[in-house]
Amino acid sequence: MKKNVVLQEIIDFYLQSKDFNGLPIYQMNNYDKEELLNLIDNDLIEAISEKEVLNPHIRGFNLDIPKDIQKNNASDLESHTCFYPTEKALEGVKIDYKSPYTILMQKGREQFDIIFFDIEILERYINNPKFLIMDNGYRGSICIRDEYYDDEDDSEYIKDYGMAYIEGEKLTRAVAIFLIDLAKLSPKIQMLWKAFELKNQNRCKVNSGFIKNLIYGEWVIDYWIFHAIIDEMIIINKQCESMEIPPLFSHTYGTHFFEMPEGYRNIFLPTMKNYYDFVLVLEKMFVHNISVKTFQKDGFLIKGIERKDSKGYDKGSLVMLSEWLNRNIKTSINIDEIIINPLKSIRKIRQVPAHELTSNKYDIDVYKKQNDLVIETYRAIRGIRLLFSNHPKANKIEIPEWLVTGENIVCY
Incomplete structure (x- = not known):
């Protein structure tokens, strides 16, 4: 069996899945243990199992799993393991240049990477009665009200935004969005958000409650x-x-x-x-x-x-x-x-x-x-x-x- 057949199956599944999911080991048509081990050694795929995360079907973070553990995952047909192409493996794939955040996922970025935006973007939604803003202080959601929803329109849905802050002497707010939520927007709306993306991302910090609640599944004890x-x-x-x-x-x-x-x-x-x-x-x-x-x-x-x-x-x-x-x-x-x-x-x-x-x-x-x-x-x-x-x-x-x-x- 050729090495590229195994890799191509993993790449195709990742790019064609709804949420850029990993290919489950039990779903593989071209399972080949030796080829998978070679791909791991050559930094072309990543094997994530339920031993490392609760949900191996999504790659939320850069887990930096040691290769020997990945190889054990790839060798165990009884485990719940999913395979992901790495950024190296995705270097030559055809990407959608009209969708800047979909591009990042197509290049292998993690789903829960956070992008920071000028808070002004939220004025577009808060001042438009077509949209419903569900704001809880440290986090919120944006969706189109039912009476204005149109499947053929450029519908806009932000599952979760986080209240963020820009470093400085004075309180300056920003807004934080998970990359996967941005990647699901239409090309037109992705370009709109891109215009408000803050240049100096490393000066921004999202509220800790957003991370605790949505990443670690912890209760936020602040009121x-x-x-x-x-x-x-x-x-x-x-x-x-x-x-x-x-x-x-x-x-x-x-x-x-x-x-x-x-x-x-x-x-x-x-x-x-x-x-x-x-x-x-x-x-x-x-x-x-x-x-x-x-x-x-x-x-x-x-x-x-x-x-x-x-x-x-x-x-x-x-x-x-x-x-x-x-x-x-x-x-x-x-x-x-x-x-x-x-x-x-x-x-x-x-x-x-x-x-x-x-x-x-x-x-x-x-x-x-x-x-x-x-x-x-x-x-x-x-x-x-x-x-x-x-x-x-x-x-x-x-x-x-x-x-x-x-x-x-x-x-x-």
Whole structure:
């Protein structure tokens, strides 16, 4: 049997398979032990078995398996071994120059190689209602909504993107994608992504949760601060129910991507317009969403307050919240400083574009501004929950340990 027949079968299977898979040993038409050993010795194929990885059908990484182990794999017909052509073996294959990321797979790159892109590429999707962005802070997905899907169109599906960062003095976000996900895009869309590929890839680093979750299959123990705030709101309303007063928040939300308010996420492109749009979302969630009915009803150890001020005008929700908390809660902490002022800050920032003509501009400091604002908002909402926990009718509400300790709550 000629050596090139065995090698060609492995190459053909790799290139023609849907996900650039390895040829299983039990599926080979031209199995020849001696030829396989020679191919391994000459660095033309790689033999990966279930002894090295959970799924030998994909070559996710450069495993650098010693040749003697590869030879044992190739000799054991009972093992679950798959054969892959090396970059050396693929040097002469015909490649598709219209698909830059498919090319890399055709040349033998590993599936889980990560490519970094300018975060601006995500604006194409977040601002287009045809697309659904499933964002969880450290990772997310992109797909076309069902009503816009067309099999004949250049459909776009990014199974997983990771939040990444560019080295430097200031927080600068990027986006990370596995090579295999890019290779599955149409040629047209691959070229679009190629235009946003960052030149200095070695200055980029993807969030550790992305690697832990998708590469090692580990649970991510960090909690996104955006989710923490939502969970605090839910608990606060449960506390209100226990205290037999109306809920503090007219609406609460879930932490699944389709339950969260639109725009309640990390800012991708750092522009002032995106920043002000985000502040508007916070105002609707945490200022306009406060129910003044909470403050008007008497309860056990709770005294309600009047809706009108001394001049007969309705008090604002934050004014009533401050008056009500200070009347009903005896504490050494400065309630206005910890709870009221951060919420007032949201309203104050929101008033800038509402009452002035502003110019949009690119500002990398927007990332830090957003993080600082979210952290202050979290502390304010958490502060309310902590104060309510002291009420004898509310202290039985079950609270997750991670919210009690406040540990591992992060901004991505």
